[in-house]
Amino acid sequence: MRTPPVTELTDRARDIFRAVVDGYLASGQPVGSKTLALSGIGLSPASIRSVLGELEALGLLAAPHTSAGRLPTERGLRLFVDGMMQAHEPTPEERAAIETEVERHGPVEEALAATTAALSGLSACAGLVMVPKRELVLRSIGFVPLSPGRALAVLVGEDGSVENRVVTLPAGVPPSALVEAGNFMSATLAGLTLAEARARIDRELADGRAAIDAAARTLVERGLAVWSEDGDRRPVLIVRGQGRLIDAAAAADLDRVRDLLDDLEGKQEIAGLLDSARGGDATRIFIGAETNLFSLSGSSVIARPFRGRDGRLVGVVGVIGPVRLNYARVVPMVDLTAATLARLMG
The missing domain is CATH 3.30.450.40 (GAF domain)
Structure with a gap:
Protein backbone atom coordinates (compact mmCIF):
# COMPACT_ATOMS: atom_id res chain seq x y z
CA MET A 1 0.00 0.00 0.00
CA ARG A 2 1.33 3.43 -0.98
CA THR A 3 1.75 5.89 1.86
CA PRO A 4 0.10 9.17 0.83
CA PRO A 5 2.12 12.34 1.24
CA VAL A 6 0.92 14.80 3.86
CA THR A 7 -0.23 17.18 1.10
CA GLU A 8 -2.83 14.64 -0.02
CA LEU A 9 -4.57 14.70 3.36
CA THR A 10 -7.31 17.24 4.00
CA ASP A 11 -6.75 19.83 6.73
CA ARG A 12 -9.29 18.00 8.87
CA ALA A 13 -7.56 14.64 8.36
CA ARG A 14 -4.16 16.17 9.16
CA ASP A 15 -5.45 17.73 12.38
CA ILE A 16 -7.04 14.50 13.56
CA PHE A 17 -4.04 12.39 12.53
CA ARG A 18 -1.66 14.72 14.39
CA ALA A 19 -3.88 14.61 17.49
CA VAL A 20 -3.92 10.79 17.45
CA VAL A 21 -0.12 10.62 17.06
CA ASP A 22 0.49 13.21 19.77
CA GLY A 23 -1.87 11.43 22.15
CA TYR A 24 -0.35 8.03 21.47
CA LEU A 25 3.25 9.24 21.85
CA ALA A 26 2.32 10.87 25.16
CA SER A 27 0.43 7.94 26.69
CA GLY A 28 1.25 4.82 24.70
CA GLN A 29 -2.49 4.14 24.52
CA PRO A 30 -4.99 4.25 21.62
CA VAL A 31 -6.82 7.55 21.25
CA GLY A 32 -10.62 7.49 20.94
CA SER A 33 -13.04 9.80 19.15
CA LYS A 34 -14.49 11.13 22.42
CA THR A 35 -11.05 12.14 23.62
CA LEU A 36 -10.38 13.84 20.28
CA ALA A 37 -13.73 15.68 20.44
CA LEU A 38 -12.73 17.12 23.83
CA SER A 39 -9.31 18.22 22.55
CA GLY A 40 -10.64 21.26 20.69
CA ILE A 41 -10.72 19.88 17.14
CA GLY A 42 -14.25 21.24 16.71
CA LEU A 43 -15.90 18.14 15.25
CA SER A 44 -18.48 15.74 16.65
CA PRO A 45 -17.40 12.24 17.68
CA ALA A 46 -19.32 10.85 14.68
CA SER A 47 -17.43 13.10 12.23
CA ILE A 48 -14.14 12.22 13.92
CA ARG A 49 -14.90 8.49 13.65
CA SER A 50 -15.50 8.93 9.93
CA VAL A 51 -12.09 10.56 9.45
CA LEU A 52 -10.44 7.94 11.65
CA GLY A 53 -11.88 5.26 9.36
CA GLU A 54 -10.43 7.02 6.30
CA LEU A 55 -7.00 7.25 7.93
CA GLU A 56 -7.21 3.58 8.88
CA ALA A 57 -8.06 2.67 5.29
CA LEU A 58 -4.91 4.52 4.17
CA GLY A 59 -2.83 2.38 6.53
CA LEU A 60 -1.88 5.31 8.77
CA LEU A 61 -3.91 4.27 11.83
CA ALA A 62 -4.94 0.96 13.35
CA ALA A 63 -7.54 -0.12 15.90
CA PRO A 64 -6.09 -2.78 18.23
CA HIS A 65 -9.57 -3.73 19.46
CA THR A 66 -13.06 -3.33 18.02
CA SER A 67 -14.21 -0.80 20.61
CA ALA A 68 -10.83 0.84 21.20
CA GLY A 69 -9.51 4.04 19.80
CA ARG A 70 -6.83 4.33 17.14
CA LEU A 71 -3.07 4.38 17.26
CA PRO A 72 -0.59 5.19 14.49
CA THR A 73 0.91 2.36 12.47
CA GLU A 74 4.62 2.32 11.72
CA ARG A 75 3.70 3.72 8.30
CA GLY A 76 1.77 6.48 10.01
CA LEU A 77 4.68 7.29 12.31
CA ARG A 78 6.95 7.52 9.29
CA LEU A 79 4.57 9.99 7.65
CA PHE A 80 4.42 12.02 10.86
CA VAL A 81 8.21 12.08 11.36
CA ASP A 82 9.00 12.97 7.76
CA GLY A 83 6.25 15.47 7.08
CA MET A 84 4.60 16.82 10.22
CA MET A 85 6.96 16.70 13.18
CA GLN A 86 8.01 20.00 14.72
CA ALA A 87 11.27 19.53 16.58
CA HIS A 88 11.73 20.94 20.09
CA GLU A 89 15.21 22.28 20.76
CA PRO A 90 16.92 20.98 23.91
CA THR A 91 16.49 23.18 26.95
CA ARG A 134 40.40 3.41 18.03
CA GLU A 135 43.59 4.56 16.33
CA LEU A 136 45.36 5.45 19.54
CA VAL A 137 48.13 8.01 19.01
CA LEU A 138 51.08 7.44 21.30
CA ARG A 139 52.61 10.01 23.63
CA SER A 140 54.93 7.73 25.56
CA ILE A 141 55.57 4.12 26.55
CA GLY A 142 57.39 3.04 29.69
CA PHE A 143 58.14 -0.05 31.76
CA VAL A 144 57.77 -0.41 35.52
CA PRO A 145 59.30 -3.47 37.25
CA LEU A 146 56.80 -5.55 39.23
CA SER A 147 58.72 -8.65 40.27
CA PRO A 148 61.50 -10.85 38.88
CA GLY A 149 60.38 -11.81 35.38
CA ARG A 150 57.45 -9.35 35.17
CA ALA A 151 57.02 -5.67 34.35
CA LEU A 152 54.14 -3.30 33.69
CA ALA A 153 54.09 -1.73 30.24
CA VAL A 154 52.46 1.70 30.55
CA LEU A 155 51.10 3.35 27.41
CA VAL A 156 50.05 7.01 27.46
CA GLY A 157 48.00 8.34 24.54
CA GLU A 158 47.91 11.88 23.23
CA ASP A 159 44.28 12.08 24.39
CA GLY A 160 45.43 11.60 27.99
CA SER A 161 44.35 7.96 28.24
CA VAL A 162 46.58 5.56 30.17
CA GLU A 163 46.57 1.79 29.70
CA ASN A 164 48.63 -0.89 31.41
CA ARG A 165 49.64 -4.42 30.41
CA VAL A 166 51.79 -6.97 32.22
CA VAL A 167 54.82 -8.09 30.21
CA THR A 168 56.88 -11.21 30.86
CA LEU A 169 60.61 -10.40 30.97
CA PRO A 170 63.39 -12.58 29.64
CA ALA A 171 65.67 -14.00 32.29
CA GLY A 172 68.42 -11.66 33.44
CA VAL A 173 67.00 -8.39 32.09
CA PRO A 174 68.55 -5.58 34.16
CA PRO A 175 66.50 -2.58 35.37
CA SER A 176 68.54 -0.35 33.09
CA ALA A 177 67.10 -2.17 30.06
CA LEU A 178 63.56 -1.15 31.13
CA VAL A 179 64.58 2.49 31.23
CA GLU A 180 66.47 2.26 27.94
CA ALA A 181 63.57 0.54 26.13
CA GLY A 182 61.03 3.06 27.46
CA ASN A 183 63.17 6.06 26.50
CA PHE A 184 63.81 4.66 23.02
CA MET A 185 60.14 3.89 22.35
CA SER A 186 58.90 7.27 23.64
CA ALA A 187 61.44 9.20 21.60
CA THR A 188 60.92 7.14 18.45
CA LEU A 189 57.19 6.47 18.47
CA ALA A 190 55.56 9.62 19.89
CA GLY A 191 52.86 10.90 17.57
CA LEU A 192 52.34 7.55 15.81
CA THR A 193 49.45 5.09 15.93
CA LEU A 194 50.14 1.55 17.10
CA ALA A 195 50.22 0.26 13.52
CA GLU A 196 52.63 3.02 12.47
CA ALA A 197 54.76 2.41 15.56
CA ARG A 198 55.03 -1.31 14.83
CA ALA A 199 56.09 -0.63 11.23
CA ARG A 200 58.71 1.92 12.31
CA ILE A 201 60.19 -0.33 14.98
CA ASP A 202 60.39 -3.23 12.53
CA ARG A 203 62.31 -1.01 10.10
CA GLU A 204 64.58 0.40 12.78
CA LEU A 205 65.48 -3.03 14.11
CA ALA A 206 65.84 -4.64 10.68
CA ASP A 207 68.15 -1.89 9.43
CA GLY A 208 70.24 -1.96 12.60
CA ARG A 209 69.53 1.72 13.27
CA ALA A 210 68.18 1.15 16.77
CA ALA A 211 70.97 2.19 19.14
CA ILE A 212 69.90 -0.11 21.96
CA ASP A 213 71.30 -3.28 23.41
CA ALA A 214 69.83 -6.75 22.94
CA ALA A 215 67.89 -6.76 26.24
CA ALA A 216 66.22 -3.42 25.50
CA ARG A 217 65.49 -4.56 21.96
CA THR A 218 63.65 -7.63 23.31
CA LEU A 219 61.60 -5.41 25.61
CA VAL A 220 60.67 -3.09 22.74
CA GLU A 221 59.44 -6.02 20.67
CA ARG A 222 57.46 -7.53 23.56
CA GLY A 223 56.03 -4.16 24.58
CA LEU A 224 54.63 -3.45 21.12
CA ALA A 225 53.40 -7.00 20.73
CA VAL A 226 51.29 -6.83 23.89
CA TRP A 227 49.55 -3.70 22.59
CA SER A 228 49.09 -4.97 19.05
CA GLU A 229 47.57 -8.26 20.22
CA ASP A 230 44.43 -6.64 21.62
CA GLY A 231 44.21 -3.72 19.20
CA ASP A 232 41.39 -5.40 17.26
CA ARG A 233 39.39 -5.99 20.42
CA ARG A 234 39.04 -2.35 21.45
Missing part, protein backbone atom coordinates in the same frame (compact mmCIF):
# COMPACT_ATOMS: atom_id res chain seq x y z
CA PRO A 92 19.54 24.91 28.45
CA GLU A 93 19.48 22.31 31.24
CA GLU A 94 19.45 19.40 28.78
CA ARG A 95 22.22 21.00 26.72
CA ALA A 96 24.36 21.50 29.83
CA ALA A 97 23.77 17.90 30.98
CA ILE A 98 25.26 16.54 27.74
CA GLU A 99 28.05 19.06 27.20
CA THR A 100 29.25 18.90 30.81
CA GLU A 101 30.01 15.17 30.52
CA VAL A 102 32.46 15.80 27.69
CA GLU A 103 34.29 18.49 29.65
CA ARG A 104 34.40 16.44 32.86
CA HIS A 105 36.11 13.28 31.60
CA GLY A 106 39.66 12.97 30.27
CA PRO A 107 40.13 9.66 28.41
CA VAL A 108 38.01 9.50 25.28
CA GLU A 109 36.26 6.23 26.07
CA GLU A 110 35.19 7.51 29.49
CA ALA A 111 33.81 10.69 27.92
CA LEU A 112 31.95 8.67 25.28
CA ALA A 113 30.41 6.42 27.92
CA ALA A 114 29.43 9.32 30.19
CA THR A 115 27.91 11.34 27.34
CA THR A 116 25.98 8.31 26.13
CA ALA A 117 24.66 7.73 29.66
CA ALA A 118 23.54 11.38 29.83
CA LEU A 119 21.74 11.03 26.48
CA SER A 120 20.04 7.87 27.77
CA GLY A 121 18.83 9.62 30.91
CA LEU A 122 17.44 12.63 29.07
CA SER A 123 15.73 10.66 26.31
CA ALA A 124 14.45 7.79 28.50
CA CYS A 125 15.94 5.41 25.92
CA ALA A 126 19.07 3.32 25.72
CA GLY A 127 21.95 5.46 24.47
CA LEU A 128 24.32 4.16 21.80
CA VAL A 129 27.62 5.39 20.42
CA MET A 130 29.83 3.58 17.93
CA VAL A 131 33.34 4.57 16.94
CA PRO A 132 35.83 2.76 14.71
CA LYS A 133 38.52 0.66 16.29
CA PRO A 235 35.42 -1.39 22.13
CA VAL A 236 33.57 -0.12 19.08
CA LEU A 237 30.08 0.14 20.55
CA ILE A 238 29.08 1.61 23.91
CA VAL A 239 25.53 1.05 25.19
CA ARG A 240 24.13 2.76 28.28
CA GLY A 241 20.66 2.72 29.86
CA GLN A 242 19.35 -0.66 28.69
CA GLY A 243 17.10 -0.74 31.77
CA ARG A 244 15.11 2.18 30.39
CA LEU A 245 13.69 -0.16 27.74
CA ILE A 246 11.76 -2.04 30.43
CA ASP A 247 8.80 0.04 31.53
CA ALA A 248 5.13 -0.52 32.24
CA ALA A 249 4.24 -0.40 28.55
CA ALA A 250 6.83 -3.11 27.77
CA ALA A 251 5.26 -5.59 30.20
CA ALA A 252 2.84 -6.81 27.56
CA ASP A 253 5.67 -7.66 25.16
CA LEU A 254 8.44 -9.03 27.35
CA ASP A 255 9.62 -11.51 24.71
CA ARG A 256 10.39 -8.67 22.30
CA VAL A 257 12.14 -6.67 25.01
CA ARG A 258 14.17 -9.73 26.02
CA ASP A 259 15.27 -10.25 22.40
CA LEU A 260 16.16 -6.59 22.12
CA LEU A 261 18.28 -6.70 25.27
CA ASP A 262 20.04 -9.79 23.93
CA ASP A 263 20.87 -7.87 20.76
CA LEU A 264 22.21 -4.96 22.78
CA GLU A 265 24.33 -7.37 24.79
CA GLY A 266 25.69 -9.09 21.69
CA LYS A 267 26.09 -5.75 19.90
CA GLN A 268 26.63 -7.20 16.41
CA GLU A 269 23.13 -6.45 15.12
CA ILE A 270 23.05 -2.97 16.64
CA ALA A 271 26.53 -2.18 15.33
CA GLY A 272 25.41 -3.18 11.83
CA LEU A 273 22.34 -0.97 12.10
CA LEU A 274 24.35 2.04 13.28
CA ASP A 275 26.88 1.41 10.53
CA SER A 276 24.11 1.89 7.97
CA ALA A 277 23.64 5.43 9.32
CA ARG A 278 27.27 6.39 8.64
CA GLY A 279 26.63 7.63 5.11
CA GLY A 280 25.79 11.33 4.81
CA ASP A 281 25.37 13.84 7.61
CA ALA A 282 21.66 13.70 8.39
CA THR A 283 19.93 12.05 11.31
CA ARG A 284 18.46 8.66 10.41
CA ILE A 285 15.27 7.40 12.01
CA PHE A 286 14.46 3.68 11.82
CA ILE A 287 10.90 2.89 12.90
CA GLY A 288 9.88 -0.62 13.90
CA ALA A 289 10.22 -3.18 11.14
CA GLU A 290 12.19 -0.73 8.97
CA THR A 291 15.28 -1.95 10.83
CA ASN A 292 14.89 -5.40 9.22
CA LEU A 293 15.87 -6.89 12.58
CA PHE A 294 13.18 -9.17 13.97
CA SER A 295 13.82 -8.42 17.61
CA LEU A 296 13.74 -4.67 16.96
CA SER A 297 10.21 -4.75 15.57
CA GLY A 298 8.29 -2.45 17.86
CA SER A 299 11.39 -0.38 18.60
CA SER A 300 12.84 2.70 16.94
CA VAL A 301 16.43 3.83 16.47
CA ILE A 302 17.50 7.45 15.98
CA ALA A 303 21.11 7.79 14.87
CA ARG A 304 23.40 10.50 13.54
CA PRO A 305 27.02 10.34 12.33
CA PHE A 306 29.55 12.81 13.69
CA ARG A 307 32.76 14.08 12.11
CA GLY A 308 36.01 15.66 13.23
CA ARG A 309 37.23 19.14 12.31
CA ASP A 310 38.83 17.77 9.16
CA GLY A 311 35.50 16.36 7.97
CA ARG A 312 36.57 12.77 8.62
CA LEU A 313 33.80 10.47 9.80
CA VAL A 314 34.44 9.60 13.44
CA GLY A 315 31.42 7.62 14.61
CA VAL A 316 27.66 7.36 15.09
CA VAL A 317 25.60 8.26 18.15
CA GLY A 318 21.95 7.52 18.80
CA VAL A 319 19.24 6.02 20.96
CA ILE A 320 16.97 3.00 20.82
CA GLY A 321 13.54 2.99 22.41
CA PRO A 322 9.88 2.11 21.82
CA VAL A 323 8.22 3.28 18.62
CA ARG A 324 6.14 5.66 20.73
CA LEU A 325 9.18 7.69 21.83
CA ASN A 326 8.99 11.48 21.67
CA TYR A 327 10.66 11.99 18.27
CA ALA A 328 10.26 15.78 18.29
CA ARG A 329 12.25 16.00 21.53
CA VAL A 330 14.73 13.15 21.06
CA VAL A 331 15.89 13.90 17.49
CA PRO A 332 17.32 17.35 18.40
CA MET A 333 18.88 15.78 21.49
CA VAL A 334 20.72 13.23 19.34
CA ASP A 335 21.79 16.04 17.00
CA LEU A 336 23.20 17.99 19.96
CA THR A 337 25.07 14.95 21.25
CA ALA A 338 26.57 14.32 17.80
CA ALA A 339 27.80 17.93 17.63
CA THR A 340 29.22 17.68 21.16
CA LEU A 341 31.08 14.44 20.38
CA ALA A 342 32.38 15.93 17.13
CA ARG A 343 34.11 18.65 19.18
CA LEU A 344 35.47 16.02 21.57
CA MET A 345 36.82 13.75 18.83
CA GLY A 346 37.88 16.54 16.46
